[in-house]
Amino acid sequence: MKIGIGSDHNGFDLKEAINRYLSGTDHEIVDYGCYSCNVVDYPDVAFEVSKAISNEEIDRAILICGTGIGVCIAANKYPGIRAALAHDVYSAERAQLSNNAQVITLGAQIIGEEVALKVVEAYLSVNWQEGSKRKVDKITDNENKFLAKQNQEVAADTHCS
CATH class of the missing domain: 3.40.1400.10 (Sugar-phosphate isomerase, RpiB/LacA/LacB)
Known part of the structure; x- marks a missing residue:
């Protein structure tokens, strides 16, 4: 490793x-x-x-x-x-x-x-061994949702009015 x-x-x-x-x-x-x-x-x-x-x-x-x-x-x-x-x-x-x-x-x-x-x-x-995979996936999913929202907000701020 x-x-x-x-x-x-x-x-x-x-x-x-x-x-x-x-x-x-x-x-x-x-x-x-x-x-x-x-x-x-x-x-x-x-x-x-x-x-x-x-x-x-x-x-x-x-x-x-x-x-x-x-x-x-x-x-x-x-x-x-x-x-x-x-x-x-x-x-x-x-x-x-x-x-x-x-x-x-x-x-x-x-x-x-x-x-x-x-x-x-x-x-x-x-x-x-993926014993708590459901819980780890919830953390990852929440993080991904937050990052996606941040990316959308940044993209919206870069558009000209």
């Missing part, structure tokens, strides 16, 4: 630890930054990773910031993305099994490295 990983400066150290851990697996890792402890705005990284998933450049992703909340919100603003905050093994498994989440998010100031590695392992070890 091709896994994207990204963080802001608050998540840099944890991202590096996860990178080291994943380098010993069969997964291909794509690092979207940040690449140091210099200040980086988490939406920039979250949007880049979300775009890569949308373009099918990667299969799944792990995003990290201080709490995991900011990158989760930002990733979920990208059309078609389902990101889930996961700070325990059960949530990580359910993110994939129940919600087909392409992204899990972690909070470096919330979760320790040892637990984070277990969460990542749990998330990557399961695949969606």
